Amino acid sequence: MQTNYTQIKQLLLLILLLPSTITFACGGGYYDEYDFFYNLFNQQNISAKDYYPFLRTDDRAFYQEEEKNPYAFTSGNLTLWKQLLPQWSYNEIQTALQTTDHESFRKQWTNKNSPLEKKIKEYMLFARKCSNIFAYRNTQSWDYKEMIANTKIDIAPLLEEANTALSSETNKQLKIRYYYQIIRILHYDKQNQAAIDFFNHHIKDNFSPNEIYYYILDHIAGCYYNIKDYEKAAYLFLQVFTHSLDKKTTAYTSYVFCTYRGAEGKAYFNGTKDQVSYLTLKGIRNFTDELGVLNELYNLAPNDEKMELLFMRAINNLERKVWPKASGMNTTALPSMNESNAQTTQVLKAFALKSYENPRIKHKQFWLLSLSYLHFLSGDQNHAIQTLKQINKVSYSEQKELLSKVYTVFSWKEIDTTKEQFLATNFGEDIGHYKVYQTNWQHLVLDQVAHVYYQNGKLAKAFLIHNDIKKISALSSHTLIDKLLTFAQKPNKNQLEQYLLERCKGGETSSQVTDYLQQVKGLYYLQAADVVNAHKHLKTKDFDPIIIPAKIFSNNTTECFSCDENEIMVDSVYLASPFAFIKPSFSLHELPTYLLKLDSISKGTVVWKKKLAHYLIANYYFNVSNTGYYRGYLFEKEHFSNHHFFRYYGSNDKMADELIQNSMGYNLKGIKNHEKTYHQLAQTAYLHYRKVLENSNDKELNARCLYMMAKCELNTFYNETYKGWGFYDGSNTTENKAFDELINHYSNTKFYQMIIKECSFFRNYSAL
Known part of the structure; x- marks a missing residue:
């Protein structure tokens, strides 16, 4: 009994999505990997956009994109259609291909009656017919295997219609598109050997490989898989991964399934390109030895764009360790450079340097940008800044500006009014509202700014960077509230200080903030059963x-x-x-x-x-x-829930006032978790x-x-x-x-x- 190739691909997708499924099942709710680390270095700095789906992510991004939009990866196909329809816009072509509404499809052809357009319309109608007939194969069902086995399609009329069109077709691109439909029909009808024979006789040596050729090859590889020639299937999937723009993701998925059968396609390797693609797939799958694979690629084909992909993944892996979002009251510094992280940074820096200096590598700007960033991570600010100045590629301008700001802030040992103006200019009022949807670099800068304030004893500003002033009442820290009172009463606040004042509920004036803080200070005394001092601070009318x-x-x-x-x-x-x-x-x-x-x-x-x-x-x-x-x-809390008032699970945690008095922690993010x-x-x-x-x-x-x-x-x-x-x-x-x-x-x-x-x-x- 033949194994259905499409079913296997769907099963693999299910398996690969299991980590996300588990996250939801355990009650974790929405999961976003970027909740845990700062992604400062844009992964899309690599040259080849068609490898974006393979950038480092825990979300299985290309699967999600395909689920949202089945036409997410169709640029290669669209480019070929554009060659036949140069007067059409890409949007018009895409609508003609994608719309499921017959009337919408018909409107796309209004006043488009050239002989070639008529033939293209005829082909698209045939392709739509094939897709509709085989639509059941896209159904997500636990009974998929039985559905495929029990659904019988009479393919003879489809094959006859395709062959009739081919008999008079002279346009080479339309011919190979009809051949694609024939191969698809035979594959889906489980006539695997017939599809392979048809490919070898009519297509293999008769067409220059283009995107549709690799669409066909993807099906032929599936046919080889179904007849259990896994080694040949693996090799062909590797070719699709290497050369196709649109089918890289499905080819990757399919190749992985071949490896489960002990096949890697090596028996058919023919030259450096095959070895490079194999190493790339190996690097994508193997998170533990990306650096080893990078060195193999460097020795084999240093100018191959896939080396940038693996290097970018290695940098992102490093970022996950050196930029934790949970700095706060921890002792972890930013960047977090333990011995292992420091060693990895040095290895990557050396690799970027030798790649930049290698005359065989053409895309120097990528390696220069990477080198600047790695200098920064290793604490070499001067080299980071000087290297960044050499970046002139237009597409890197935003990344360059971002890194320049981050480098600047991380060079500060203290923050004076000039630096506060820099922050006010670059953040605006967001400096006082630590918004979840701010970009990663802004969050990171705020963490560092809060650290510098905290390190220099500017507790009020350190607190307000991350915390609403309403968080103060349960902290029971006279040290902190006295600093906040001094800050609120300060005359002639600069722009940044005014933004920070917006931390206060409703954006009250300084005098209103002072009244509120006096009230909280009175609460502190009541918490300590010091009624006399509480009376001094609460004898006027309540702020709130x-x-x-x-x-x-x-x-x-x-x-x-x-x-x-x-x-x-x-x-x-x-x-x-x-x-x-x-x-x-x-x-x-x-x-x-x-x-x-x-x-x-x-x-x-x-x-x-x-x-x-x-x-x-x-x-x-x-x-x-x-x-x-x-x-x-x-x-200032509701009294119903115990978790507001007990610390059963963190009984050894220090309270906020002790932490602050002893300058413990990196900054005051998370100080609210240390309520007394x-x-x-x-x-x-x-x-x-x-x-x-x-x-x-x-x-x-x-x-x-x-x-x-x-x-x-x-x-x-x-x-x-x-x-x-x-x-x-x-x-x-x-x-x-x-x-x-x-x-x-x-x-x-x-x-x-x-x-x-x-x-x-x-x-x-x-x-x-």
């Missing part, structure tokens, strides 16, 4: 009003962050008359005032007021801790609950306080001990002092009877 409910001084026994506060914050002590000064809802700047008043009452002589003041203060601190219901208020989520506020709450117990004879109140103290102890456990995943049922701890006290001394209270029913955690603990 945060409305706080009075229930922040209540407490809950039901744990439910997504529930409405009225459902679970049921304790009502805060409504007692001594605390009438607390409004039902109030703004952030009023909060320190209330806390100071409560603190004053807690230090008074009236015991019952004293204990209740401690109780409200304790409730507040637990509620704003990272396990409390109102935990988002001091961080734990401020020991529940421990502060615990101390105030203990004060309630010291001043209270109310057993129900005391029982409730002990339950809240147990929650405080659990908060400490979560943050300082437990670093696991997901739900915690208490099985990892056998000691909770507050629970023990509640069990031993308050088991006769109504609260105890209620909580042992409501709280399974407490119920499990009491049974230990």
